[in-house]
Amino acid sequence: GAGVSQSPRYKVAKRGQDVALRCDPISGHVSLFWYQQALGQGPEFLTYFQNEAQLDKSGLPSDRFFAERPEGSVSTLKIQRTQQEDSAVYLCASSLSPLSREKLFFGSGTQLSVL
Amino acid sequence: GNSVTQMEGPVTLSEEAFLTINCTYTATGYPSLFWYVQYPGEGLQLLLKATKADDKGSNKGFEATYRKETTSFHLEKGSVQVSDSAVYFCALGSGGYNKLIFGAGTRLAVHP
Numbered sequence: 001g002a003g004v005s006q007s008p009r010y011k012v013a014k015r016g017q018d019v020a021l022r023c024d025p026i027s028g029h030v031s032l033f034w035y036q037q038a039l040g041q042g043p044e045f046l047t048y049f050q051n052e053a054q055l056d057k058s059g060l061p062s063d064r065f066f067a068e069r070p071e072g073s074v075s076t077l078k079i080q081r082t083q084q085e086d087s088a089v090y091l092c093a094s095s096l097s098p099l100s101r102e103k104l105f106f107g108s109g110t111q112l113s114v115l
Numbered sequence: 116g117n118s119v120t121q122m123e124g125p126v127t128l129s130e131e132a133f134l135t136i137n138c139t140y141t142a143t144g145y146p147s148l149f150w151y152v153q154y155p156g157e158g159l160q161l162l163l164k165a166t167k168a169d170d171k172g173s174n175k176g177f178e179a180t181y182r183k184e185t186t187s188f189h190l191e192k193g194s195v196q197v198s199d200s201a202v203y204f205c206a207l208g209s210g211g212y213n214k215l216i217f218g219a220g221t222r223l224a225v226h227p
Contacts (some may be wrong), residue, residue: 004158032211042204043159050195050212058194091159098212106159 004107023075025094035091117142121218136190138205146207148188153202
């Protein structure tokens with residue numbers, strides 16, 4: 001596709017519900033990141049994939065958060081038993097390779113509101 | 116650990132004014148430094164970057180110089196336009212796969 005696509009654009013969940021957020025990176029991009037952006041804050045790193053391998057999940061805030069990228073393209077971020085503090089914009093980003101010179105492309109994000 | 120601190124906003128300027136948004140960092144090793152911009156309703160976009168000390172990144176009239184001695188990467192523009200109104204994020208990249216650590220963001224509002 002032309003860019004990184006995320007769906008849904010908006011998600012409202014009742015506290016305790018499970019949610020799944022989807023990311024379609026640019027075709028052929030090896031690196032994929034998930035970030036969480038709270039209102040008025042900068043994005044915070046959640047997890048990193050290189051192809052299908054999850055190499056870093058140090059930013060996942062709890063074991064309720066789970067991410068996968070089974071075929072090395074589309075990725076899903078799943079949040080179980082959502083809490084109000086999970087309300088944020090979830091950003092996905094991809095790049096052609098892990099090298100620092102490669103440009104990182106961000107999606108428009110999924111805005112999650114937990115009521 | 117690594118961190119980024121940038122000046123709080125909002126910054127409000129008149130068109131054609133000079134812009135400076137301060138950014139300082141704490142890091143081990145030699146990170147790459149970035150400025151990202153988020154226009155209303157759009158995703159984050161890379162504005163400019165610098166990968167080593169004394170490098171100057173520039174784009175669309177914006178500039179920032181990687182100053183290792185002061186651990187800074189301040190963003191400047193000589194003459195801002197209304198269309199520059201956005202939120203600006205300073206970030207550093209480290210590790211083998213360039214994981215980004217962002218500052219809190221600075222909102223810029225430019226008035227005609």
